[in-house]
Amino acid sequence: MVRLRMLPAEDDRAGEIPAFAWRGVAAVSAVLFAVLLALSPWYGYHRDELYFRMLGEQPAWGYVDQPPLTPLLARAAIALFGDTVTAIRVPAALSAAVLVVLVALLARELGGGRTAQRLAAAGIAAGAFTLVAGHSLLTLSADMPLWAAAILFVLRALLRGDGRWWLAAGAVIGLATYNRHLIALLVIGLAAGLLATGPREVLRGRWLWAGALLAVVLALPNLLYQVANGWPQLEMAAALGEDKGAEFRALFVPLQIMLFGPVAAVVGAVGWVRLWRDRRVRALSVAYPVAAALTLLSGGRFDYTAGLILLLFAAGCVSTEAWAAGRGGRLRNVALALAANGALSAVVALPLVPVAALSSTPVPSMNEVARESVGWPEFASQVAAVVRALPPGDRARAVLLAGSYGEAGMLHRTAAQYGLPPVYSGHNQLHLYGPPPEAAAVAVAVKIPRRLLGRVFGDCAEAGRTGNRAGVENEAQDLPIFVCRERKEPWRTAWPRFQHYS
Known part of the structure; x- marks a missing residue:
């Protein structure tokens, strides 16, 4: 045990906080980072990474479908390490490595000794979603460590008796809004838990409200962007709920189990019981079902609750340590189960096949990220072949039209390599970067419905099809490539027809 001297005398738990197992935790974190970087070139870009690369070239306080942090991380990584798939994935791998340390600290804060901390670190490092978000740069990549840090500071405020930790929690929550606004689920769930189960005296303390004010102040520029632009992310959320809400609801429960693997889910269930039995942190046990209910009602993605599952798993590791104390066989069985869980997660989440x-x-059916990371070089070369086949006069007046940000991002990424014309898309934020110039009389279009093209052009003919040799069914597979001429109206009036959110 160690006594932490940096906290004031009112911290009556300081002597109870276990030592941090920094060697073991740091080793797990370092190995994870090295493995993720080593595997980063395999398969290729995910469609979201191609999109972030485009958004990062035009920095803003926000975009119609997301805040600015992840695109800015993509921009910074490319500037520092080069315009490669490995470079853009450095922030993802680093986020995963930091997450491992934070989850171990969560276990420590809940009273877990070295064994609990190592289990928490290793179990989360080998969790399916940690590996997915650490391999590819997704909004989830930075989101999980931000949630873990916010929850860690909330735990310290509740358990250490030092209300100043609410300021740290508020700072992280405010910064997290620049990545995804889903951190609001944590705030709502925590507030509901404190009101329902206490300790309600926390709500009367000035530090909690000071932390809340700090979060609002830090989030204000991003919120002002939303207000000034008519809350585009609410419109985006509504479109997602309408498009895939029923599917997300049907898959919610099974995919909660698969987020970090079935063994981790069992440990997390044990952790929920531990939190519920401790009045000091019972509010956080309430936060998970509240967040899950809000996600189900809104038709949100199953991973919206991933941040709270991190806490449940860490708490479960503390209970596992106590259950296995003095019984090496029990601990060995848990470790073997988590190792099997990690092996299964690795095959599904990492590009090992x-x-x-x-x-x-x-x-491919289990991991959308793997499925949508295959075939991009072939896609670009197939579109480029259609462009090269155009008569020189048409090529000089041509633009590319892509129906989705992934396709637009890959064509933009390979424009210099293949000598492609500018690419435009009506998908999400990219619609605001149009319309094409009025001089663009020819369009090479991919993943745009022929009916829509027929309303804008007098002549559209299929000139090729996309496909990957591996035969992986994804969004870029088996798409017709159209060459369109004889535009019927100016681009400025036609362009709104191409806008869509998904």
Whole structure:
């Protein structure tokens, strides 16, 4: 045990806080970071990474479908390490490494000794979503460590008796709004928990409200962007709920179990019981079902609750340590179960299956990120072949039209390599970067409905199709490539027809 001297005398838990198992935790974190970087070039870009690369070239306080942090991380990584798939994934791998340390600290804060901290670190490092978000740069990549840090500071405020930790929690929550606004689920869930189960005296303290004010002040520029632009992310959320809400609701419960693997889910269930039995932190046990209910009602994605599952798992590791104390066989069995959980997660989450064999496995259906990371070089070369086949006069007046940000991002990424014309898309934020110039009389279009093209152009003919040799079914597979001429109206009036959120 160690006594932490940096806290004031009112911290009556200081002598109870276990020592931090920094060697073991740091080793897990470092190994995870190294493995993720080593595997980063395999398969290729995910469609979201191609989109972030485009958004990062035009920095803003916000975009119609997300806050600015992840696109800015993509921009910074490219500036520092080069315009490669490995470079853009450095922030993702680093986020995963930091997450491992934070989850171990969560276990420590809940009274977990070295064994609990190591279990928490290793279990989360080998969790499916940690590996997915650490391998590819997604909004989830930075979101999980931000949630873990906010929850850690909330725990310290509740358990250490030092209300100043609410300021740290508020600072992280405010900064987290620049990545995803989903941190509001944590705030709402925590507030509901404090009101329902206490300790309600916390709500009367000045530090909690000071932390809340700090969060609002830090989030204000991002919120002002939303207000000034008519709350585009609410419109985006509504579009997602309408598009895939029923599917997300049907898959919510099974995918809660698969987020970090079934063994981790069992440990997390044990952790929920531990939190519920401790009045000091019972509010956080309430936060999870509240966040889950709000996600189900709104038709949100199953991973919206991932941040709270991190806490449940850390708490479960503390209970596991106590259950296995003095019984080496129990601890060994838990470690073996988590190792099997990690092996299964790695096969599903990481690019371990050769691309040529991928379509014959269940991995593409289980892991959307793997599925949408295959075939991009072939896609770009196939569109480029259609552009090269245009007569010189048409090529000089051509633009590319892409129906989705992934396709637009790959064509933008390879424009210099293939000598492609500018690419435009009506998908999400990219619609604001149009319309094409009026001089653009020819369009090479991919992933845009022929009916829509027929309303804008007098002549559209299929000139090729996309496809990847591995036969992986994804959004860029088997798409017709159209060459369109004889535009019927100016681009400025036609362009709104191409706008869509998804």
